[in-house]
Amino acid sequence: MSQDNMIKMECTECKRVNYFSHKNKKTLKTRLELKKHCNSCKKHTLHKETK
Numbered sequence: 036m037s038q039d040n041m042i043k044m045e046c047t048e049c050k051r052v053n054y055f056s057h058k059n060k061k062t063l064k065t066r067l068e069l070k071k072h073c074n075s076c077k078k079h080t081l082h083k084e085t086k
């Protein structure tokens with residue numbers, strides 16, 4: 036089993052952590068930014084990687 040780096044995806048509008056992901060070594064240098072649906076905002080918002 037390989038231990039990937041676990042990351043949290045936080046909504047940039049309400050600051051809630053809505054998604055969990057993990058990244059491999061190739062993407063470690065860049066901060067992930069994804070548009071995902073936020074249950075709190077009830078819409079698609081930008082989610083950023085946080086720790």
Ligand SMILES: [Zn+2]
Nearest residue numbers: 046049073076
């Ligand atoms: Zn939100």
